Structure formats: structure tokens, C-alpha cells
Amino acid sequence: MGPVTGKPRDEHGPPGRTERSAAPAASVAVLVRDGVLPMELGLVHQLFGSARDPVTGERLYEVTTCAPRPGRIRTDADFPIHTEHGLEAVAAADTVLVPASHEVDELLTPDTGPGPALREALTAARERGRVASICTGAFVLAAAGLLDGRRATTHWLSADRFARTFPQVTVDADVLYVDEGPVLTSAGEAAGIDLCLHMIRTDHGAGVAADVARRTVVPPHREGGQAQYIRRPVEAPDLASTSGSRAWALRHLGEPLTLARLAARDAMSVRTYSRRFREETGLTPITWLNRQRVDRARQLLERTEHTVDRVAAEVGFGTGASLRQHFQSVLGVAPGAYRTTFRPRGQGGGGRPRS
Numbered sequence: 001m002g003p004v005t006g007k008p009r010d011e012h013g014p015p016g017r018t019e020r021s022a023a024p025a026a027s028v029a030v031l032v033r034d035g036v037l038p039m040e041l042g043l044v045h046q047l048f049g050s051a052r053d054p055v056t057g058e059r060l061y062e063v064t065t066c067a068p069r070p071g072r073i074r075t076d077a078d079f080p081i082h083t084e085h086g087l088e089a090v091a092a093a094d095t096v097l098v099p100a101s102h103e104v105d106e107l108l109t110p111d112t113g114p115g116p117a118l119r120e121a122l123t124a125a126r127e128r129g130r131v132a133s134i135c136t137g138a139f140v141l142a143a144a145g146l147l148d149g150r151r152a153t154t155h156w157l158s159a160d161r162f163a164r165t166f167p168q169v170t171v172d173a174d175v176l177y178v179d180e181g182p183v184l185t186s187a188g189e190a191a192g193i194d195l196c197l198h199m200i201r202t203d204h205g206a207g208v209a210a211d212v213a214r215r216t217v218v219p220p221h222r223e224g225g226q227a228q229y230i231r232r233p234v235e236a237p238d239l240a241s242t243s244g245s246r247a248w249a250l251r252h253l254g255e256p257l258t259l260a261r262l263a264a265r266d267a268m269s270v271r272t273y274s275r276r277f278r279e280e281t282g283l284t285p286i287t288w289l290n291r292q293r294v295d296r297a298r299q300l301l302e303r304t305e306h307t308v309d310r311v312a313a314e315v316g317f318g319t320g321a322s323l324r325q326h327f328q329s330v331l332g333v334a335p336g337a338y339r340t341t342f343r344p345r346g347q348g349g350g351g352r353p354r355s
Contacts, residue, residue: 026203028063029093029125032083034074035103040134040192041065041081044097047196050215051208060204064089068118076102090121093129095199098122099192100135106158108143109165119144132184132199134192141183142166150180155188174282176222194222205342206298221295242266242277246288253293253316259285293317294330301339308335 030044048061065081066089067073073081090096113119122144125131133141138154139162141147147169154162159173172178177186177195179202186195197220201209206220213220245265249257262285263273277285293315300311312323320335327335 025059025062026094027092028061028095028097029085029089030063030065031090031096031098032065032067032073032081033101033104035101036073036075036081036099037102037135037189038075038077038079038081039189040099040137043190043192044099044134044196046216047193047200047212050212051200051204052211054207054211060200060208061095064093066090068115074103087117087121090125093125095129096122096125096131097196098131098133098137098140100133100137100155100189102136105136105139106161108139110143110145113143114140122146126182130182130184130199132186132195134186134195135188136162138162138185139165141185142169146183147180147185150183151178152180152183152185153178153187154185157188193218197221205302205338206295207302207342210299242268242273242280242285245273246281249289250292253289253296254314255316257289257316262289289316290326291330294326297323297327297335298331298338298342301335302342311335 028044028048030041032041045063045065048063049059051060052058053060064085065083066085066087067083068087070083070086073083075081108114114122118140122131122141123146126146131141131146133154135155136158138147138152139158142152142162142165147166149168151170151172152162153159153172153175156173159171162169163171173187175187176191177184177198179198184195184199186192193216197209197213197218200212201220210220242262245262248265249262259270259274263270266273268276274285277283277288281288283291296315297311297317300306300314304311306314307320308323309320312318312320315323317323317326324334327333327338331338333341
């Protein structure tokens, strides 16, 4: 998973199902405008539409396409789309996603904004649930004032313009997405996949998100951020990669993994290894390793009856106290509470957390 800021939503967040009982599917509205990228519209429908309750197989989300005004919408391809729904769909949604429109996004400013009706609808959506953008859709959220005083990201090609136009927003151009609670933003096009999977994971756990990823044949986590895609001077083709040690580390998370040990796997000095690792992933080796361990711990908490101490030992944190510290730092929740929330019915969920 790419670097990300913010914590999973708490009791004031969107109504993701925290109990495995029969509940209405959460509503997702995709707000499109002239110039929308069909890929971004499609990925939202594909990912949220593929999310299923692991026990009942029921859909977890209902996705609706809407526009500021219903009717014909131009795309950036050679075909239009037709939307039957207007801003009333935004008003009814638990989650609102705003894909990019390269026709108009970079023309938006705090003064030229998205229009009073759309601004009001997005503001209400943020107060009621959550609002997210893909690519330059962040310009819409910023122009509506939703990102004031917050961190955000957008496509790296547009990040400088975004920062100049909206100085009240802290722009991080290196990450794949930023989670600021009720407002989320993602980087260029395909980073919308990472953002959608993150929201599904936040709502329903790592297992559901991983199932969606398998259905759509994408990785459940993508290492690093969009910094790795920014054009840089061409390097010598014989420079070594850290991919070998990363693959090896994933198979040995329960062992003591020092920086020196990882560097030795790729026959590099610690200094060279650390530099290459960050260039390739956007993360330091230790940050990457801790995130992999937290992700493995999430899987074990969802799928096994292991105590927190045993989970900590198997993923390499050593003690339950260390696991709790890292879990709280990354996810904003304790391991026991996470297990209670995301363990499916019939597998020990809903009872007293084991800690």
C-alpha cells in the first residue's frame, strides 16, 4: 500500500457495516462531468460492485452514476454516456466519488468554484459520510473548500498547479492516496484503484478487499507511491534492485529483519540499499517492513483464532504490546477491536476480543 495519511473512520464516519448482520448495502455515488475519463468511472463501479459479504455473498455497495444535471455527458473518449440521476443521488449517498475531467479541472479556483449547488451538495456529503476524488477530481473538492487545512494528493503532473491554486491545502505529490477521514484524494488514474480498495478495506476488512482485488486481477496493495512513476534521469541498466530482498522478507516476516540483513540479500551496502529502496518504493525499508507486518497481522486477526501475542510473534513484532503500538499507529484502532469489527459471522466474530 502506498504512503497514506489519516486514520480509518470512527463512529462519526460513513456507515460501513461494523456488524456482520443483514444490512442495506451502502450507497456510492459517482459524480461525472463533461470530459470524464471512462476508466475512472468504470473502476469505481467494478471495485465497489464486486465487494461481497464473505458469509452471505450479498453486495456490500450499490453504485449510482450521477451528474450536476442528468443527461448526456461527454467523455474524453469517442463516446458519450447518459446519466439518469442528478445531485439528488449525491444527497442520498454514503460515499461520493469525483473522477477527473481534464476539460475543466485545472481551470477551477477558489473563485471560479464548482457552482453553488454542487458546492452545497459536496459539503453536505462530507458532513454526512465521505467524499473522495480520483486524479484531478481533487481540484473540484479543493475549489469547493473541502480540502482547506487538509492534506491531499492529485496526479503528479498537476500537483504544482494544484499547490499554487490552493495554497490552503497541503499537497503530497508522492503518495497514491491520502485519507483525511471524511475527505480522501488519490493520485493519477490507476491510483483510484488503490483508493477504492483502501475504502473497502476500511469499511469491511482486509479479507473483503483482497477478494475484490482477486476478482479484478489487481494487487490488494501496491508498494510505494506515485513518486516511482515520475520521470527521472535514466540510470545505468546494471544497477541492482531491492525487489529480491522484498520478496524474501515477505516470506520471513516472523524473523528478525535488520536493515543490514536485507541489504545483504541484494548484495548492497546499507547506504546504497536504503537509497535504492526509497527510489523504488517511496518508503524507507523499516516503514515498508512495518506496514507489511501490520497487513499480515490484519489477515491473521480476521482468519484465525490466534491470540494477539501469537499474531505479534508470527508477523515479527515480537510482543503483543509492540503489535498494539504499530496497529494503533497505522490503523488508529487496537487489534482486538479490529478483530471484533471484521471477523465474519460463524468464525468467532462478534464476541469478546482475544488480547
